[in-house]
Amino acid sequence: MKNCEPLLRIAIDGPGGAGKSTIAKLLAARYDIPYVDTGAMYRAVGLKMTRLGLPFEESDELTAMLDSTDIDFVVENVILDGEDVSGLIRTQEISAAASACSKLASVRKKLVALQKEMGKVRSVVMDGRDIGTNVMPDAEFKFYITASARERARRRYLELINKGEQADFDTVLAEINERDYNDMHRELDPLRKADDAIEVDTTHMGIEEVLESVVRLIDN
Numbered sequence: 001m002k003n004c005e006p007l008l009r010i011a012i013d014g015p016g017g018a019g020k021s022t023i024a025k026l027l028a029a030r031y032d033i034p035y036v037d038t039g040a041m042y043r044a045v046g047l048k049m050t051r052l053g054l055p056f057e058e059s060d061e062l063t064a065m066l067d068s069t070d071i072d073f074v075v076e077n078v079i080l081d082g083e084d085v086s087g088l089i090r091t092q093e094i095s096a097a098a099s100a101c102s103k104l105a106s107v108r109k110k111l112v113a114l115q116k117e118m119g120k121v122r123s124v125v126m127d128g129r130d131i132g133t134n135v136m137p138d139a140e141f142k143f144y145i146t147a148s149a150r151e152r153a154r155r156r157y158l159e160l161i162n163k164g165e166q167a168d169f170d171t172v173l174a175e176i177n178e179r180d181y182n183d184m185h186r187e188l189d190p191l192r193k194a195d196d197a198i199e200v201d202t203t204h205m206g207i208e209e210v211l212e213s214v215v216r217l218i219d220n
Contacts, residue, residue, distance in 0.1 A: 008033060008140055009124055009136055010140070010141045012126070012131065013127070013131050013194070014127075027218075034124050035126075037127065039098065042099075043090075056101055066110045068081075103182070116135055132144070141198075142196055143217075147202045153173035160172070200214065
């Protein structure tokens with residue numbers, strides 16, 4: 001009889017800018033398991049729809065596009081139809097596109113199916129908006145990582161400035177609040193904390209402090 005190691009599946013949910021992806025990457029490295037950035041998958045679809053000029057609504061064209069869309073991860077790089085789009089999907093325009101396309105049933109159906117398959121039979125760290133509630137409801141560990149809207153806007157503002165992009169704090173804050181509202185009020189799989197998820201508020205915490213607090217919870 002084959003000796004199978006127990007699965008370690010870590011689901012991380014929370015609003016944009018709370019540090020989900022950063023913590024997920026560090027946990028994946030810590031436990032030497034794959035990391036799946038589900039938000040990047042929606043960003044990739046948003047990028048493709050934007051490039052093709054497709055409206056953010058259900059259509060035969062969207063169905064055909066999704067049928068021919070392939071999204072994969074190579075280390076931390078996002079590969080869309082064979083192209084590394086990692087740098088192209090982190091703009092404010094594509095962030096808005098990701099939020100818009102995530103409301104579409106056909107997009108969610110395709111990407112959630114891919115995500116569920118990824119988390120079904122192997123250890124994995126996955127972050128997004130509905131991982132603990134929908135994609136991996138049976139994950140061994142679930143965390144809801146959050147922070148105040150102003151703190152998340154501050155982080156995003158500094159990130160844009162450090163990249164050499166022009167940014168206005170009030171605009172970034174308004175976009176954060178709008179995306180929060182859209183994510184929490186969408187009809188399909190809205191952002192919410194799973195009943196059995198552990199909430200971690202990172203407003204006044206550094207990355208290492210957040211990481212160590214999560215690791216302690218997992219290891220204990």
